[in-house]
Amino acid sequence: RNTQPSTLNPQPGVTTAVHAAKRAGGLIAGEAVVIYGCNGVGHGLIQLAKHRGCSPVIAVSRRETTRAKAISLGADLAIDGSDASTVAAAVRAATGGAGADVIFECVGTRDTLDACVGWGGALGKRGRLVLV
Numbered sequence: 192r193n194t195q196p197s198t199l200n201p202q203p204g205v206t207t208a209v210h211a212a213k214r215a216g217g218l219i220a221g222e223a224v225v226i227y228g229c230n231g232v233g234h235g236l237i238q239l240a241k242h243r244g245c246s247p248v249i250a251v252s253r254r255e256t257t258r259a260k261a262i263s264l265g266a267d268l269a270i271d272g273s274d275a276s277t278v279a280a281a282v283r284a285a286t287g288g289a290g291a292d293v294i295f296e297c298v299g300t301r302d303t304l305d306a307c308v309g310w311g312g313a314l315g316k317r318g319r320l321v322l323v
Contacts, residue, residue, distance in 0.1 A: 207323065208235030212243075215293050215321045220244030223286045225313055227251040227272065227306070228297030229261045232323055236295050241265035245293075247285055251278055275302035282313035290315025297323045 211232070212218050224240040226233045229252040240248045241264075250261030251272040258269035270281045283290055294307050294314050299322065308314050 205231075205235040207232045208239055211236065211295055211321050211323045212239055215295070215319050218243040218245050218293065221246060222292035223247055223249070223289070223315070225249045225251060225282055225291040225294040225307075226261075226266075226297065227278070227294060227303055228323075229257045229269075230297060233295070233297050234260065234264055236297075236323075237261055237264045237266050249282055249285055249291070251282075272298075272303070272306075275300075275306040278303075278306040279309070279311055279313040283311075286315065291318055293319045293321065295321050295323050 218240055220243060222245045224245040226236045229250050237248055237250060247267035248265065250258060250266040250269045252258050252261065253273045261269045268285050270278055272278055291313050292315055296303060296307055306313060307320055314320055
């Protein structure tokens, strides 16, 4: 028999998001953060980044419904990731050309990694890439 209250329902991926942020060296207010791949972990990362004062918080997803959810959770911008070759330019435009201070890569394909760290990628100088 389950004796825990029904209100205790931790969302999947939240603990993974917390550990990923720790692996990134923490999140600092004012840092530009990209979450590439907005699944349960990505949604947790969006909320954590906003809570820590990061700005802008940028979500990248191929699905419109997932991008809308990311905005509802606090993302400042949601980029269509259907064409990975356009993601880096959109991130750079949103960060005034500097690129992201931290990217959480939650997809793990060659195209998405190239968008993060390839020539002219979304990661800024001295930025941190966290593979989740």
